[in-house]
Every structure is written in C-alpha cells, then in structure tokens.
Amino acid sequence: MDQRRSVSDLFNPLRPESNRNPPLYPSLIPKTLISLPKRGQNPSGAQKPPAMETTVSYQRFPKVRIREMKDEYCKFELRETDASMANALRRVMIAEVPTVAIDLVEIEVNSSVLNDEFIAHRLGLIPLTSDNAMRMRFSRDCDSCDGDGQCEFCSVEFHLNVCCDSDQTLDVTSADLRSAEASVIPVDLAVKALAMESSSTSYEAAEQRGIIIVKLRRGQELRLRAIARKGIGKDHAKWSPAATVTFMYEPDIHINEDLMETLSLDEKRAWIESSPTKVFDLDPNTGQVVVVDPEAYTYDDEVIKKAEAMGKPGLVEINAKEDSFIFTVESTGAIKASQLVLNAIDVLRQKLDAVRLQDAEENDFSELKAHLG
Amino acid sequence: MNAPDRYERFVVPEGTKKVSYERDTKIVNAASFTIEREDHTIGNILRMQLHRDPNVLFAGYKLPHPLQYKILVRIHTTSQSSPSQAYRQGIEDLDKELQYLKKAFEEEKIRYEEKQRLSY
Numbered sequence: 001m002d003q004r005r006s007v008s009d010l011f012n013p014l015r016p017e018s019n020r021n022p023p024l025y026p027s028l029i030p031k032t033l034i035s036l037p038k039r040g041q042n043p044s045g046a047q048k049p050p051a052m053e054t055t056v057s058y059q060r061f062p063k064v065r066i067r068e069m070k071d072e073y074c075k076f077e078l079r080e081t082d083a084s085m086a087n088a089l090r091r092v093m094i095a096e097v098p099t100v101a102i103d104l105v106e107i108e109v110n111s112s113v114l115n116d117e118f119i120a121h122r123l124g125l126i127p128l129t130s131d132n133a134m135r136m137r138f139s140r141d142c143d144s145c146d147g148d149g150q151c152e153f154c155s156v157e158f159h160l161n162v163c164c165d166s167d168q169t170l171d172v173t174s175a176d177l178r179s180a181e182a183s184v185i186p187v188d189l190a191v192k193a194l195a196m197e198s199s200s201t202s203y204e205a206a207e208q209r210g211i212i213i214v215k216l217r218r219g220q221e222l223r224l225r226a227i228a229r230k231g232i233g234k235d236h237a238k239w240s241p242a243a244t245v246t247f248m249y250e251p252d253i254h255i256n257e258d259l260m261e262t263l264s265l266d267e268k269r270a271w272i273e274s275s276p277t278k279v280f281d282l283d284p285n286t287g288q289v290v291v292v293d294p295e296a297y298t299y300d301d302e303v304i305k306k307a308e309a310m311g312k313p314g315l316v317e318i319n320a321k322e323d324s325f326i327f328t329v330e331s332t333g334a335i336k337a338s339q340l341v342l343n344a345i346d347v348l349r350q351k352l353d354a355v356r357l358q359d360a361e362e363n364d365f366s367e368l369k370a371h372l373g
Numbered sequence: 374m375n376a377p378d379r380y381e382r383f384v385v386p387e388g389t390k391k392v393s394y395e396r397d398t399k400i401v402n403a404a405s406f407t408i409e410r411e412d413h414t415i416g417n418i419l420r421m422q423l424h425r426d427p428n429v430l431f432a433g434y435k436l437p438h439p440l441q442y443k444i445l446v447r448i449h450t451t452s453q454s455s456p457s458q459a460y461r462q463g464i465e466d467l468d469k470e471l472q473y474l475k476k477a478f479e480e481e482k483i484r485y486e487e488k489q490r491l492s493y
C-alpha cells in the first residue's frame with residue numbers, strides 16, 4: 001500500500017526523465033544486430049492513402065492481383081510486402097481460420113465392423129460447409145450453454161440412422177447425415193446440390209455418392225448423434241479449411257545475352273535441357289534463348305551449375321524478388337478459397353488486436369519500479 | 374489420463390496477462406515482452422515490422438519451447454523512442470497494413486469477377 005502511493009506520487013516527475021536518459025552502453029550494442037529498414041519508407045505508388053496521424057508510420061501498402069479464382073481454388077500475386085507477412089497469412093489460413101467439424105459423437109447402436117472411436121474419427125474428418133463459422137462461438141467461451149457446448153450459437157447437431165436389411169453391402173456415407181441446420185451440411189452434398197441446380201456444369205459432381213463412413217452387411221446397424229463445433233486447425237487438422245496453401249518467391253531471371261551468343265546452337269540446347277523444369281526455350285526464328293516460364297523455376301540452381309560446367313559462369317543470374325509472392329490456395333470446400341484469404345486477414349487482425357499493450361500505466365509502472373530499485 | 378487440456382494451447386490461464394512487459398535492468402530503452410499463447414505467426418511479423426522502425430536498434434523474438442505456449446519479444450530502441458512505443462507502433466502499422474490488404478483483395482476480387490463475367 002505504502003509503496004504504491006509513493007509510486008503514484010512520483011509518477012509524473014520521473015517518467016519523462018527516464019526517457020531523457022542517453023543509452024548507457026552504446027558500445028555494447030552489436031553492430032550486426034542493428035537492423036535498418038531495407039526499402040524506402042515511402043510506398044511507391046501515387047494514390048497512397050492517409051495522412052491521418054501525426055506520428056510517423058512504417059506501414060506498407062500491399063498490392064494484390066488475382067490470376068485464377070474458382071470456388072475451391074485461388075491463385076494470386078501479393079506484392080510490396082515481405083515474407084513475414086506472406087508466411088503469417090499462410091500459417092493463419094492453414095491453422096487458425098475457423099470451420100465447423102463433428103467433435104462429439106454419441107453412439108446409440110453400432111454393430112458395424114468398425115469400433116466407435118474409429119467411426120467418430122471418420123465423422124470428424126468430413127468437411128462441413130462453414131460459411132457461418134466466423135460468426136459462431138467457440139464452445140469453450142459460449143455462455144448460452146454452460147460449457148457443455150450444445151446450443152445454437154456454438155454447435156450443430158447431426159443424426160445418423162442406417163440399418164442394412166439386404167444381402168448387398170450397404171455404404172453409409174456423408175449423405176446419410178441429417179443436419180439440424182440447413183447451412184451446415186457435408187461439403188460434398190452442397191457441391192452436388194449446386195451441380196444439380198445448374199445442370200450444365202460438372203455432372204461429375206452430381207454423380208458423387210458421398211464420403212463413405214463405413215460399410216454394413218445384412219443385420220448390421222449404425223445409429224448415432226453427433227455434435228459439430230467450431231474449431232481451428234491448430235487444435236485438430238479436421239478443422240483446417242485449407243487443403244494446401246503455398247507461396248513462392250517470384251524469380252527475377254536475367255540472361256547475359258552477350259555471353260549467351262558465344263554459345264553454339266547445340267550448347268544452348270544442352271543448357272536449356274539442364275533445367276529440370278521448362279523455364280527456358282530456344283526461339284526457332286532467331287535462335288535466341290528466351291525465358292518462357294520464369295515461375296517454373298524451382299530455385300534448383302541446375303542451369304547455374306551447368307553454365308559453370310560449360311565454362312560460362314554468369315550466363316544467367318536468378319534472384320528471388322523479396323517483396324513479390326505467388327500464392328496458391330486450395331480449400332477443402334468448407335469455405336471458398338477467396339473467403340479463406342479474407343478470413344485469414346480478419347483472424348490475423350484479431351490476433352494483433354489481442355496482443356496490444358493494455359495500458360501505458362503498467363509499463364511506466366515497471367519502469368518506475370526499476371528506478372526505485 | 375494425463376493428457377493436457379485441449380485448449381491449454383489457446384486460452385490464456387487465469388491470472389496471467391496476455392502481454393507482459395519487463396524492462397531491462399542494465400540497458401536503457403531495452404525491454405522484453407512476454408506474449409502468452411502466441412507463436413511464430415505473431416512473433417515474426419512483429420519482429421520484421423519493428424525492423425522497419427529506424428529508432429529500433431534491436432528487435433528479436435523467440436519461442437522458448439514448443440510446449441510452452443508463449444513467445445518472448447525483445448526490443449531495444451534509441452532514446453528517441455521506447456520499447457513500448459515501438460511495440461505499439463509496430464502493432465498499429467501491421468493492423469493498418471492488413472486493413473489495407475483486405476480492401477485491396479476485395480476490390481481485386483470484384484474486378485476479377487467482373488472480368489470473368491464479361492468474357493462469357
């Protein structure tokens with residue numbers, strides 16, 4: 001108590017002084033650890049936004065270009081940011097964007113060949129349409145149901161009741177799951193329904209029979225109740241909305257034309273062939289080596305080694321652009337691939353918001369304590 | 374039986390702060406931040422953002438152990454700034470960048486869809 005009062009009394013006079021102190025041991029700062037911003041702080045483009053704050057800002061203004069976008073697939077370029085941001089987005093898409101998946105299974109009857117746990121696990125892995133997941137609550141912090149996680153805000157109930165009474169083996173599939181909520185159903189059924197609607201496209205999807213859970217023979221039965229909950233891939237991979245998320249650095253390829261012209265046509269061909277992927281080709285008219293697909297380059301260094309082996313070091317120079325990335329996002333279908341990217345941005349912002357310093361007082365407090373010894 | 378609680382990895386235990394701050398006792402304008410229940414995702418973007426601040430002399434983070442769900446961020450600044458000021462600024466800039474990125478992605482998505490529609 002006593003100490004606290006004296007601290008708050010001293011609070012104002014001491015605080016500015018602590019900031020005025022010069023660094024005590026500047027020579028102890030290892031030079032190699034001093035990090036300086038690499039690129040100009042001014043973002044390049046002209047239509048740059050806000051002059052909103054009085055304080056300086058080191059914010060970046062990333063650019064996006066979508067190359068290809070389907071419901072479950074998206075390929076886009078991300079520029080004018082760094083690898084840490086690209087990687088954070090990738091990590092969040094895989095492990096922290098929420099979806100809904102079956103998490104609790106109550107088996108009433110199971111006379112199938114698979115044991116209860118096995119079936120519960122298989123049910124969990126069925127992707128469910130999760131467009132509402134961002135708005136749902138996690139069962140663990142849902143206050144509408146006291147922690148048991150079975151209310152409309154945090155869960156969706158499923159029922160399954162299948163019995164085989166013929167001599168033919170019966171497949172129990174995702175199509176046998178009856179959902180209590182129309183917006184949360186197995187992804188394959190949603191895709192099928194969509195394909196039936198617009199009968200023109202992909203009738204392959206309409207032919208699908210659903211994801212097989214177990215097979216039953218005559219007399220066997222499976223009856224259960226399942227609760228689907230909101231979750232994230234970090235908890236269990238069944239909640240991950242991402243099938244694959246990758247990014248690559250865009251390569252910057254420079255051919256030394258003068259040196260290249262010292263090569264014979266056969267040498268050029270041999271050099272082109274040394275690349276395991278088709279990055280270069282020979283222009284049939286001019287006989288020049290041209291870059292046909294820079295992104296096919298896998299940073300394998302084979303063409304560089306080949307050039308050296310041919311006695312032509314420096315024939316080609318290949319660098320990874322440090323601020324340009326090509327993303328490939330594939331979704332499980334739980335949410336659209338483009339939505340996955342947008343949700344990842346939201347989730348990352350929420351995470352940043354959670355790690356904000358709560359109050360200045362706290363920090364000044366500990367700074368003060370240090371002063372008082 | 375002795376399996377750790379499933380959400381031990383995401384939920385900050387009661388009585389523990391999400392972010393705690395500890396001033397360096399020997400060096401002025403140096404401090405460590407302990408961030409509970411976060412990993413490389415936050416650690417690395419924060420570190421790289423701090424590197425863009427010319428007043429930051431050193432910024433680094435570590436994940437001490439994969440089973441301790443926390444990261445340590447260490448910041449050393451010039452006398453023109455302070456670790457908590459740099460930290461605040463870093464978070465603020467990252468947040469604004471993401472806000473900008475979201476708008477950019479949404480606009481690009483609309484543009485792309487429009488282009489697809491016209492090509493049919």
Ligand SMILES: [Zn+2]
Nearest residue numbers: 142145151154
């Ligand atoms: Zn609930």
